[in-house]
Amino acid sequence: MPSSFPEVIPEVVRAVMALQPRSLLDVGTGFGKYGVLCREYLEVYGHASDYVKRSTTIDGIEAFRGYLTPLHEFIYDRMLTQPAEDVLAGIPDKRYDLALLIDVIEHMDKDVGHSVLAQCLRVAQWVVVSTPLFSMTQSAHHGNEYQRHRTCWPKRDFGRYPLLAATTPGDSLVLFLGEQDHPFFRRYRFPWSIRAKLGLLLDLLGLRHSAAALRRRLGVIVR
Numbered sequence: 001m002p003s004s005f006p007e008v009i010p011e012v013v014r015a016v017m018a019l020q021p022r023s024l025l026d027v028g029t030g031f032g033k034y035g036v037l038c039r040e041y042l043e044v045y046g047h048a049s050d051y052v053k054r055s056t057t058i059d060g061i062e063a064f065r066g067y068l069t070p071l072h073e074f075i076y077d078r079m080l081t082q083p084a085e086d087v088l089a090g091i092p093d094k095r096y097d098l099a100l101l102i103d104v105i106e107h108m109d110k111d112v113g114h115s116v117l118a119q120c121l122r123v124a125q126w127v128v129v130s131t132p133l134f135s136m137t138q139s140a141h142h143g144n145e146y147q148r149h150r151t152c153w154p155k156r157d158f159g160r161y162p163l164l165a166a167t168t169p170g171d172s173l174v175l176f177l178g179e180q181d182h183p184f185f186r187r188y189r190f191p192w193s194i195r196a197k198l199g200l201l202l203d204l205l206g207l208r209h210s211a212a213a214l215r216r217r218l219g220v221i222v223r
Contacts, residue, residue: 007170008102008130009037015128015176017041018184021097022056025124026076027084027116028104029060030067035075038100059096061087085112088119099124103172106131110151117161117177126178129158133173165189 016024016038026034035058042056060076062068063083072079080087084104099120105113120127131153155166155173164176165188176185 005103005130005132005170005172008172008174009033011167011169011174012100012102012128012130013037013041015126015184016098017045019098019126019182021126023096023098024056024058025091025096025099025120026058026060027088027099027101027120028107029062029072029076029079032060032069032071032075034100034102035060035072039075057096084116085119088116088123091119091123093122094125096124097126099127101127101129103130103132105129105153106151108150110157113151113153114160117158121161121177121179124178125180126164126176126182128174128176130172130174133168133171 012034020042024038026038029035038056038058043054054077057077058075059078059080060072061080061082061084062072063081065081068079068081101116101120105116108116117127117129134152153173155175158175158177161177162179164178164181165185166173166175167188168174176188
């Protein structure tokens with residue numbers, strides 16, 4: 001389906017707001033949700049100027065033309081309607097500040113997925129990847145053969161890439177890849193065991209509602 005786990009949305013939006021990309025590539029746009037969110041939180045949220053004034057280049061790749069609607073035409077500067085591996089091969093190095101690969105890679109065979117990941121890292125400074133934590137069966141929804149789930153991607157499969165940070169919201173694995181570090185990624189480096197114990201302590205004390213304030217102070221996410 002042209003959708004993805006909702007738990008991933010805050011992670012992507014926080015990354016986009018922190019990194020403030022001037023150019024962005026959405027690989028596998030589907031419904032167009034992340035194009036909309038990126039437009040909103042880069043150009044509308046906190047800005048009093050005309051909301052249709054564009055300051056960020058947002059391009060999209062969607063191999064299945066049946067998903068394209070007037071929404072895509074309005075949100076994206078360019079929609080490229082070929083398979084991602086074909087489109088990426090023709091994009092110059094570091095053309096984009098950020099590339100999104102959200103719930104896409106599990107629809108590819110491993111060799112194709114690794115090729116797409118490598119190409120994304122070539123054409124973008126940072127790459128945000130999300131994929132299910134477990135193997136899921138999915139058929140060709142809406143007559144789209146690209147929607148079949150073909151592979152499962154545990155974290156070890158990304159060992160060859162420059163990993164800046166990772167997190168597991170809900171049933172998803174979210175990874176932030178790139179050669180250049182950024183203060184935003186440090187929030188995810190708090191040891192997982194300590195983070196879990198901290199969350200348990202908040203629950204026991206009935207202070208889970210204070211997690212947001214704690215997060216701001218420590219730069220971590222307490223789930």
